[in-house]
Amino acid sequence: MGIARGAPVRLEGSGPVPTGLGRFGEFGGRFVPESLVPALEQLEEAFRVAWASTEFRDELAHLLTNYAGRPTPVTECRRLSERLGVRVLLKREDLTHTGSHKINNVLGQALLTQRMGKHRLIAETGAGQHGVATATAAALFGLDCTVFMGAVDVERQALNVWRMRLLGAEVVPVESGSATLKDAINDALRDWVGTVEDTHYCIGSVVGPHPYPWMVREFQRIVGDEAREQCRTILGGHDPDVVVACVGGGSNAIGTFAGFLDTSARLIGIEAAGLGLESGQHGASITRGVPGVLHGARSLFLQSEEGQILEAHSISAGLDYPGVGPEHAALASEGRAEYHSATDDEALGGFQVLSATEGIVPALEPAHAIGWLAREAGHEVPSGSTVLVTLSGRGDKDAAQVAERLGTELG
Amino acid sequence: MRLEAHLRARRDAGAKLLVPYVTGGLGPDWLDVVRAVVDAGADAVEIGIPFSDPVMDGPTIQEASQRALDAGATPATIVAEAAKLDVDAPLAVMTYYNPVHHTGHERFAASLADAGIDGAIVPDLPLDELDGWGDAADAAGIETVLLAAPTTPDDRLARICERSRGFVYGVSLLGVTGERDSLAVNATDMGRRLKAMTDRPSLLGIGISTGPQAVEGAAAADGVIVGSALIKRLLDGDGPEGAGAFIGELRKALDE
Ligand SMILES: Cc1ncc(COP(=O)(O)O)c(C=O)c1O
Numbered sequence: 001m002g003i004a005r006g007a008p009v010r011l012e013g014s015g016p017v018p019t020g021l022g023r024f025g026e027f028g029g030r031f032v033p034e035s036l037v038p039a040l041e042q043l044e045e046a047f048r049v050a051w052a053s054t055e056f057r058d059e060l061a062h063l064l065t066n067y068a069g070r071p072t073p074v075t076e077c078r079r080l081s082e083r084l085g086v087r088v089l090l091k092r093e094d095l096t097h098t099g100s101h102k103i104n105n106v107l108g109q110a111l112l113t114q115r116m117g118k119h120r121l122i123a124e125t126g127a128g129q130h131g132v133a134t135a136t137a138a139a140l141f142g143l144d145c146t147v148f149m150g151a152v153d154v155e156r157q158a159l160n161v162w163r164m165r166l167l168g169a170e171v172v173p174v175e176s177g178s179a180t181l182k183d184a185i186n187d188a189l190r191d192w193v194g195t196v197e198d199t200h201y202c203i204g205s206v207v208g209p210h211p212y213p214w215m216v217r218e219f220q221r222i223v224g225d226e227a228r229e230q231c232r233t234i235l236g237g238h239d240p241d242v243v244v245a246c247v248g249g250g251s252n253a254i255g256t257f258a259g260f261l262d263t264s265a266r267l268i269g270i271e272a273a274g275l276g277l278e279s280g281q282h283g284a285s286i287t288r289g290v291p292g293v294l295h296g297a298r299s300l301f302l303q304s305e306e307g308q309i310l311e312a313h314s315i316s317a318g319l320d321y322p323g324v325g326p327e328h329a330a331l332a333s334e335g336r337a338e339y340h341s342a343t344d345d346e347a348l349g350g351f352q353v354l355s356a357t358e359g360i361v362p363a364l365e366p367a368h369a370i371g372w373l374a375r376e377a378g379h380e381v382p383s384g385s386t387v388l389v390t391l392s393g394r395g396d397k398d399a400a401q402v403a404e405r406l407g408t409e410l411g
Numbered sequence: 412m413r414l415e416a417h418l419r420a421r422r423d424a425g426a427k428l429l430v431p432y433v434t435g436g437l438g439p440d441w442l443d444v445v446r447a448v449v450d451a452g453a454d455a456v457e458i459g460i461p462f463s464d465p466v467m468d469g470p471t472i473q474e475a476s477q478r479a480l481d482a483g484a485t486p487a488t489i490v491a492e493a494a495k496l497d498v499d500a501p502l503a504v505m506t507y508y509n510p511v512h513h514t515g516h517e518r519f520a521a522s523l524a525d526a527g528i529d530g531a532i533v534p535d536l537p538l539d540e541l542d543g544w545g546d547a548a549d550a551a552g553i554e555t556v557l558l559a560a561p562t563t564p565d566d567r568l569a570r571i572c573e574r575s576r577g578f579v580y581g582v583s584l585l586g587v588t589g590e591r592d593s594l595a596v597n598a599t600d601m602g603r604r605l606k607a608m609t610d611r612p613s614l615l616g617i618g619i620s621t622g623p624q625a626v627e628g629a630a631a632a633d634g635v636i637v638g639s640a641l642i643k644r645l646l647d648g649d650g651p652e653g654a655g656a657f658i659g660e661l662r663k664a665l666d667e
Contacts, residue, residue, distance in 0.1 A: 021539055031508055031535050033467050034571075035560035035585055176473060177463065189466045194586035196562060293509045293535070294464060306485040307513025308463040 009064045009071055011057040013225045015217065015258050018327075022210020022297075025333060027326035030209040032189075032296045039196045044211040046116050051218060056111065063107045064222065067140070068097045070104075074230040074388070079357040084377035087386040089240065090360070091227040093252065093393060100363065100393030101223055101252045102133040102204060108219035110137035113200040120144040120199040124188040126153055126181035126248065127318035127365065128160025129393055130204030135169035137202075145169040148187045150180035153317045160397050178311035181248075181321045185295050205249025206325030209296030213325050217254045223390060224259020231388055239263040242381055245390040246270045246369045247286070247339065248318045250325035252392035257337060265388075266338065269328060270369045272314035273341035283312035285324045286332050286339040292323075299326040315344035315405070316364035316398070340380070346371035351395065351402055363393035364402070414455060414501040414529040414554045414577035418612040418633070421454050427665040428578075428614055428634025429625070431641050431658050432457040432505060434475040435493065436484025440651055442496060447655030448641075449498040452662030457532060457636065458493055460486050460506035467507075467534040469589030471639040475646060486510045487522070494526035503530030503556060503577065508544070511536075516544050520551035530554040530577040538571055545574070556580050559605065561597040572609035581605050581632055583615040590639045591618035594627045602631025622664030629665055637661060 022028040030040055050056040064070040072095045077088040093101035113121060121138050124147070125131030131147040138145035147164055151173040154161055164171050177183040185207075192201045206213045206220070231240050243260050245253035247269040257267045274282035282288070289300035294309055302310040302322040312322040331337035342350070347364055350371030355361045362370060369389050373381060381387060395402070403410045418428055431448045435441060435458045445456050461476035461484055468476065486506065493502060504523060511519045511533060523531060531553055536544060538557060548555045554576035559568055561582065572579050581602060584595035598615050605613035615628040616636030628635045637658075644653055 029540055030537065031540055032537060033534050033560070033582075034537050034558040035562050035582060037537050037539070037560075037567075038562045038564060176477075182464065186464050186466050190469070190587045193467065194584075196585060291512075293512050295466075296535075298512075301509075303509075303513065306487070307510040308480065309509070 007071070009061045009222065011061045011222065013221050013258070014051065015221060018210065018214050022214060024213070024327045024330035027297065027299050027329040028210055028213060029298050030296060031293045031298065032209050033193055035193050036196055040209055040211065042116065046112050047211055047215045050112055050115060060108055060111055064104065068103045068107060069095065070222065071226045072096055074227055074234060076234065077358050080354065083357060084374060085383040086377045086381055088373070089231060089234065089386065089388045091223060091256065091388060091390045093223060094360070094362065094391050098129070098133050098136050099396065100129040100133070101220060101255065102130040103136070104222055104255070105204065105216050105219040105251060106130070106133040106137045106202060109200065109202045110141050110143065113143065114141060116200065118198050118200045120195065121202045122146045122148070122188050122191050122199055123202045123204060124148045124181065124184035125204060126150070126184070126320055127316065127363065128153065128157035128164070128397060129318065131169070131171070132160050132163050134202050135164040135167035138169060139167045146172060146191065148172050148174055148184040148191070150178065150184050151175050152179040153181065156401050157317055157397055158400065180312070180317065182309065182312070189295065205251040206254045206327060207249040207295055207297060207323065213297065213327055216251055217258060217327060220251050220255025221258035223252065223255035224257060227256060227388060228259040235386060239265045240388040241385040242266045242268060242387045244268045244270060244369045244373060244387060246319060246365045246392060247324060247328060248321050248365060250328045252390050254325060254327055256390045257331070261336070267336065269337055269339045270372045271339055271341040272316065272319035272368060273343040274313040276343055277341065281313040282341070283314045283319045283321055284341045285322055286328060287341055289323065294323055297326045299323055299329045315347055316368065318363070318365040319368065340372060342368040342372040342375070346375060348402065348405060350374060360391070361395035362391055363395050364398045366390065366392045414503060415612065417501050418454060418578055422612055422633045426454070427629040428454045428612060429658070429662055429665055430455045430457060430614060430634065430636045432459060432636060432638035434459040434461060434472065434479055434642060435489035436461060436479035436482060437475050437645060442492060443651040444645065444654045445496055446498055447651035448658040449500045451655040451659035453500055453658055454634065455501045455503060457503050457505045458489065460489050460504050460510060462507040462510055465507060467587055469587040469639065471590070471643050471646065472588050475642045486514060490522050490526045490528070493528060501529040503532055504528055505532040508533050508536045511544060516547035520547045520553050523553050524551045530556055532556045532580060534558055538574060541574065558582055559601070561585055561601055568604060568608055572605065572611055575611060578612040578614050579605055579609060580636065581613055581615045583617050583619065583628065586617065588617055588639050590620040590643060594619065594624045598628050599631040602628065605632055622661055625661050626664050
């Protein structure tokens with residue numbers, strides 16, 4: 001019994017609840033200014049009750065089906081498979097309303113915001129996809145919305161900035177630090193410290209203080225739960241050999257992994273290698289980070305010798321973050337998931353090859369996963385393997401940037 | 412010199428407490444700024460150890476931190492320089508948890524103790540996450556000041572007052588550091604709640620910018636902390652003398 005498009009979404013799964021104050025192994029926690037602690041306690045309680053209630057799950061499932069367009073299909077890629085010598089399946093989050101997996105999480109958090117009686121959403125965004133998703137939910141629910149975005153990202157994601165403003169959100173360009181995602185999170189936190197009584201901070205990935213990494217994973221597990229059932233239908237009752245997803249903060253990857261944790265599938269997260277791991281210009285916080293505490297959680301971060309957080313670099317704004325969600329740090333240290341990386345150029349290659357072979361233009365973030373697979377098919381991924389790749393979003397937002405990089409013109 | 416003992420003695424002698432914040436490494440003469448504010452009547456001084464991502468700080472202190480970092484300041488250099496201070500007031504560092512975590516709890520606590528620093532304020536390390544650092548700090552004789560916020564409920568406030576060392580830092584408003592036009596309505600409330608809850612010295616901080624605001628805040632609590640208003644003057648080019656004059660004004664207002 002597979003999942004057909006048009007059949008209503010069911011929300012049945014739940015993963016392990018992190019222990020204590022949100023610990024995944026030695027990672028996680030709640031390292032925030034005192035002003036925020038009561039709000040996080042309230043949010044944790046609200047989520048705990050909501051996630052245990054069929055009424056909440058039904059309401060969210062209804063939205064995911066009738067508004068976001070779930071379930072998304074798994075697409076078999078015949079031409080790409082032929083070219084790479086491995087069987088490639090894509091989980092199509094690019095087909096959701098607003099064009100990325102970010103909508104899954106945001107609809108859940110918007111429902112919770114309503115339940116908590118708050119009337120304003122704030123969010124940070126890198127690629128703009130989470131900002132667009134949040135602005136969309138705010139419009140849908142009639143909430144005020146402010147989105148913080150690094151000034152560099154405002155520049156490279158002009159389309160999404162325009163969309164957010166059209167949807168009624170205020171977009172605040174952040175000039176401090178590296179003017180990218182990390183700094184947008186800082187400013188969102190600063191705003192929240194002052195507005196916590198009527199504002200919900202809608203965090204866009206499995207990062208931040210407890211309960212965010214847990215809650216966002218549960219809202220994103222729909223990706224993996226659906227994909228697993230769909231793969232079994234396609235693969236005659238089997239799971240894929242390898243499951244691959246790109247890792248910025250890690251939400252699409254953890255949502256995907258959640259569906260396959262108890263299978264024997266190899267779980268592989270792809271980080272941004274930027275200009276190369278040796279260049280120091282990358283976003284590979286698991287591969288090259290060390291334990292630290294930032295944005296409310298203990299996890300792995302790119303840091304200087306003195307414990308200052310370093311600027312990340314990636315061609316894709318959504319992977320341009322010097323840290324990663326604590327559950328990924330734990331999965332890496334337990335060895336349950338592996339983390340590899342792909343460079344800017346390999347991502348561009350992935351962007352082009354998927355477009356040309358399958359007629360699917362991916363976002364630059366999952367293009368890293370495609371680019372990595374194109375490099376490693378027949379090596380790290382043995383010929384003949386079946387590989388599920390989560391296509392976390394579509395590439396429209398990146399068109400101008402990629403055109404420029406490739407020396408072509410948009411129109 | 413013990414932070415709490417000193418502040419208690421001053422308070423019990425009838426003084427209103429005044430604690431300025433100085434960003435470590437901000438300008439080559441930052442040690443002279445610390446000396447100047449002590450000479451001008453500071454009861455203790457907070458020395459900021461700059462961090463790349465200071466989420467509890469508004470634009471003024473953020474900029475000061477960035478300038479200090481650009482000038483090459485590190486937690487180790489600031490602590491080492493602070494060791495040269497021979498002033499008549501206790502010192503506490505104010506920093507974020509990552510530099511502490513990165514250095515290691517025991518090592519960081521020992522480095523503070525060796526430098527003659529008495530306390531530490533770590534605004535993103537709340538009561539619930541305090542243990543590792545708190546134990547190491549206690550063992551090294553470093554007094555860790557905890558923050559209380561307007562949103563903190565009474566039962567939690569009681570636990571914060573109990574676990575805090577040195578003094579209790581009452582956050583006077585919901586928001587980050589930065590100058591404000593008037594004292595927040597929350598401030599006097601916070602001060603009264605703390606005074607009713609604990610005998611430990613209680614100071615109000617965040618947003619306190621002028622003499623009249625300091626007086627109003629100190630009437631509700633035992634004293635005030637002044638950061639951005641002082642840092643703004645330093646960023647605008649005031650040196651130790653200007654810093655001393657400003658703190659002297661506040662001192663005078665509080666003593667009247
Ligand atoms: C399409 C897409 N994929 C992936 C990401 C990376 O985020 P995460 O690792 O949380 O999925 C983003 C973030 O903006 C995105 O827009």
